[in-house]
Amino acid sequence: MELSLFARRFGGDSGVVDLMRDLGEAVSIHPDMIMMGGGNPGRVPAAERLYRERLRAVLDDPALAHGMLGVYQSPRGDERFRAALARMLREECGWAVGPENIAVSNGSQSAFFVLFNLFAGAFDGGRRKHILLPLVPEYIGYREVGLSDGMFRAERPAIERLPGQLFKYRVDFGQLAPDDSAGAICVSRPTNPTGNVLGDAEIARLDALARAHGIPLIIDGAYGTPFPHMLFTQTTAHWNDNTVVVLSLSKLGLPGLRTGIIVAREEIVAAYARANTILSLACGNAGPALATALLDHGELLALAREHIAPFYRDKAARALEALRREIAGLPCRIHKPEGAMFLWLWCEGIPGGSHALYQRLKQRGVLVVPGRDFFPGLIEPWEHRDECLRLSYAQDEERVRAGIAIIGDELRRSYGG
Amino acid sequence: MELSLFARRFGGDSGVVDLMRDLGEAVSIHPDMIMMGGGNPGRVPAAERLYRERLRAVLDDPALAHGMLGVYQSPRGDERFRAALARMLREECGWAVGPENIAVSNGSQSAFFVLFNLFAGAFDGGRRKHILLPLVPEYIGYREVGLSDGMFRAERPAIERLPGQLFKYRVDFGQLAPDDSAGAICVSRPTNPTGNVLGDAEIARLDALARAHGIPLIIDGAYGTPFPHMLFTQTTAHWNDNTVVVLSLSKLGLPGLRTGIIVAREEIVAAYARANTILSLACGNAGPALATALLDHGELLALAREHIAPFYRDKAARALEALRREIAGLPCRIHKPEGAMFLWLWCEGIPGGSHALYQRLKQRGVLVVPGRDFFPGLIEPWEHRDECLRLSYAQDEERVRAGIAIIGDELRRSYGG
Numbered sequence: 001m002e003l004s005l006f007a008r009r010f011g012g013d014s015g016v017v018d019l020m021r022d023l024g025e026a027v028s029i030h031p032d033m034i035m036m037g038g039g040n041p042g043r044v045p046a047a048e049r050l051y052r053e054r055l056r057a058v059l060d061d062p063a064l065a066h067g068m069l070g071v072y073q074s075p076r077g078d079e080r081f082r083a084a085l086a087r088m089l090r091e092e093c094g095w096a097v098g099p100e101n102i103a104v105s106n107g108s109q110s111a112f113f114v115l116f117n118l119f120a121g122a123f124d125g126g127r128r129k130h131i132l133l134p135l136v137p138e139y140i141g142y143r144e145v146g147l148s149d150g151m152f153r154a155e156r157p158a159i160e161r162l163p164g165q166l167f168k169y170r171v172d173f174g175q176l177a178p179d180d181s182a183g184a185i186c187v188s189r190p191t192n193p194t195g196n197v198l199g200d201a202e203i204a205r206l207d208a209l210a211r212a213h214g215i216p217l218i219i220d221g222a223y224g225t226p227f228p229h230m231l232f233t234q235t236t237a238h239w240n241d242n243t244v245v246v247l248s249l250s251k252l253g254l255p256g257l258r259t260g261i262i263v264a265r266e267e268i269v270a271a272y273a274r275a276n277t278i279l280s281l282a283c284g285n286a287g288p289a290l291a292t293a294l295l296d297h298g299e300l301l302a303l304a305r306e307h308i309a310p311f312y313r314d315k316a317a318r319a320l321e322a323l324r325r326e327i328a329g330l331p332c333r334i335h336k337p338e339g340a341m342f343l344w345l346w347c348e349g350i351p352g353g354s355h356a357l358y359q360r361l362k363q364r365g366v367l368v369v370p371g372r373d374f375f376p377g378l379i380e381p382w383e384h385r386d387e388c389l390r391l392s393y394a395q396d397e398e399r400v401r402a403g404i405a406i407i408g409d410e411l412r413r414s415y416g417g
Numbered sequence: 418m419e420l421s422l423f424a425r426r427f428g429g430d431s432g433v434v435d436l437m438r439d440l441g442e443a444v445s446i447h448p449d450m451i452m453m454g455g456g457n458p459g460r461v462p463a464a465e466r467l468y469r470e471r472l473r474a475v476l477d478d479p480a481l482a483h484g485m486l487g488v489y490q491s492p493r494g495d496e497r498f499r500a501a502l503a504r505m506l507r508e509e510c511g512w513a514v515g516p517e518n519i520a521v522s523n524g525s526q527s528a529f530f531v532l533f534n535l536f537a538g539a540f541d542g543g544r545r546k547h548i549l550l551p552l553v554p555e556y557i558g559y560r561e562v563g564l565s566d567g568m569f570r571a572e573r574p575a576i577e578r579l580p581g582q583l584f585k586y587r588v589d590f591g592q593l594a595p596d597d598s599a600g601a602i603c604v605s606r607p608t609n610p611t612g613n614v615l616g617d618a619e620i621a622r623l624d625a626l627a628r629a630h631g632i633p634l635i636i637d638g639a640y641g642t643p644f645p646h647m648l649f650t651q652t653t654a655h656w657n658d659n660t661v662v663v664l665s666l667s668k669l670g671l672p673g674l675r676t677g678i679i680v681a682r683e684e685i686v687a688a689y690a691r692a693n694t695i696l697s698l699a700c701g702n703a704g705p706a707l708a709t710a711l712l713d714h715g716e717l718l719a720l721a722r723e724h725i726a727p728f729y730r731d732k733a734a735r736a737l738e739a740l741r742r743e744i745a746g747l748p749c750r751i752h753k754p755e756g757a758m759f760l761w762l763w764c765e766g767i768p769g770g771s772h773a774l775y776q777r778l779k780q781r782g783v784l785v786v787p788g789r790d791f792f793p794g795l796i797e798p799w800e801h802r803d804e805c806l807r808l809s810y811a812q813d814e815e816r817v818r819a820g821i822a823i824i825g826d827e828l829r830r831s832y833g834g
Contacts, residue, residue, distance in 0.1 A: 001633075001684060002540065002600075004534060004535055004536065004538045004539060004540055004546070005538070005539045005540060006534040006535065006538055006564060006692075007688055007692070010531075010534075010691065010692035010695050010696070011535065011688040011691045016694060016695060016698070017492065017691050017695065020491065020492050020698065020699060021491065021492055021694075039489065040487070040488050043483065043487065048479075048482070048483065048486075048487070052476045052482055056473060059469045059472055059476075060469075062465075065469055066460065066465065069670065069671050069673045070457070070458065070460065070465070070670050070671070070673060071457050071672060071673060072455065072672045072673070074438065075434065075437050075438055106524075106675060106697060106701070107697060107699070109695075109696070109697055109698035110523075110527075110697045110698075113695075114427075117421060117424075118420050118424045119420070119421065120421065121421045121422070122421060122423070124422070129421070144695045145695060145696070147423060147564065183421070216418075253486065254486050254487070255487065255488060255489045256485050256486045256487060256489070256490070256701060256702030257486060257701060257702070257703065258523060258675075258700065258701040267418060268418070271420060271424055271428040274428045275423075275424070275427035275428050277437050278433060278434065278558075278561045278562060279526070279527055279530050279562070279696075280524060280527045280675075281437065281527075281558060282437060282672070283675070284674060284675040284701050284703070285673030285674070286673065286674065286703045289673075
């Protein structure tokens, strides 16, 4: 069987494929594996109850049930959902948006596939453009979505060492000089994998930089604001007509409904929707149907702020405390957790590197993600890439604690302690 | 805003984008439009009741509800669903398949995007391959999914004129000579848009031809067998290790759940799943959760055979009778309806062509699809392309009859009768 060059690009092993395969295999083959690898969200009882109740109400109403199950969504997504969401974004966040600024996707990964390939890749006259990532580590799933090579460009971040074995990456604005081949600037906020949150001033600087170069600023808000609001610092929800915000229902506890949301100026929404129609025909209705019900009842933001945010804030604090205890005295540091649901552990000079560490942990029943694939666009060699791990603390308290204890033990062995 | 060459390819107007926009606009802006355009399935009360009941049961079970809403599916799709489906395909269709031969997609359109680009497009050494379509007209949604030009190749079909103003396209096996640049052979069965059904002997010939050239035969079973079984002729469900069958839940009445299914030998399933993970991260869980419940209760095939098939068979017969009455005496013919949910109308020598006819019908409140974009891969000019219309008869009886009456009236005016 001979496969195409596309197959080689999209059919080979990749960080995100390994990640999702690990996640799937662990669930189905190793029911006892402590899952600190993939991005499955935690279980928030109040949220689960509410989703089931609202979905039951949709099923009990023949017209709503038919709208959810029996019809194709139009290219930009369900009208009622887009209107309800636009109203909330106007009223609660002060964004100057209407339904025309919103499009739905089958999860944010496929939104990024389209957006990145709209703004970067091959251009007229043999020119090539890239997506500029101001801060790596950055989301593992970006790495392979480019239809051609050189889709991303990134420089090393500045590293700020903080007390208590913490550290924080900082955008090195001095190095950040987009040239004509930058097609867009993109950041995740909070950052997956580090839990870093770019401050309002940093976002303002990136926004100005994007405008000055006539390119959009894309903000991946999968963990961000206004929902799911997995943020532990004071953060303003940023949008303007040069910003593309990508939101998602997944981290509200709904990854199975595959619902991403693009908020952008209308010409971008239109270009996205045309490409998405060819690639996917239409998006799923279940996520928008549920979200519309939550918006109609005024429950979406309340849920995020009153249940999702504190759930992860507490888990972050407990996981940080436990991991800090384990690494005391070792040459390890934890990225200051400001949002999302991960601890990013830097094991300086770890013998054999963090990929081997990940393998050993898997053998011991703890699934984490090695750091090396979280640096899309960084070309220069950097040993730091092979010294980091991403640990999710979204799962059950007790299991996370057990996982952290095994990680600590394995680290001490690794350093020969 | 400067967009990439990808944006030009995937962001321009296209047949399927027009189709889905028409569908969306008509639903939201013209509630009175008679919808004979897009592919929304009909409403089968027994099916709707069953889906709602089974989904309610999933929501009532906390573990099942969490499996549907709260976790990411593994790259090939939910294990339980794939096991249950494989068992049914083995027992009911005699296919030699296990769960390893099955992968899930977010609807069959995105499955075809991946499959076509795996088997055709750019290859090592600057070579290019195409998907060979033995019979056009063929599905409008294929046309633009290629990442490069020349993705499809097709020749004119033979036309058999039948009594009663009917006709039927036939594969012209004499012209069908794949060369080294054919990467796969693909047919939809039943054919969207014509309602043609390739007979078992024709499929056997295509299967032998594909094997002889070492390329797979892809069968798009979105309307076919074993489900939804919108077939009005005796047809065997074909699969072997050189066949890729793509199934879908959409025409069972579930397009809102975006669930496509690939059945293929394992190396193809693996290549598909890797690419799909990069493009989509994971597939939706709602369709697989519902289908698993139907399979566990032994209801999926029974529903297709006892409710879906007769529903469309009756609608086809009534629509055919009504349209035949309208075109009596006009130089029009209807493709013999053997499956799916469309009448394909050939208006020989229609003044101004069928695209203008489609526009006039839209003005009069009837939405149909003009024929010209249903000939992917056909390079030579052929006036026949601009003489055809696709009419869906899936919607309410009375509205379909009213639509057909307007179409008849407009045809008589068009021919100056």
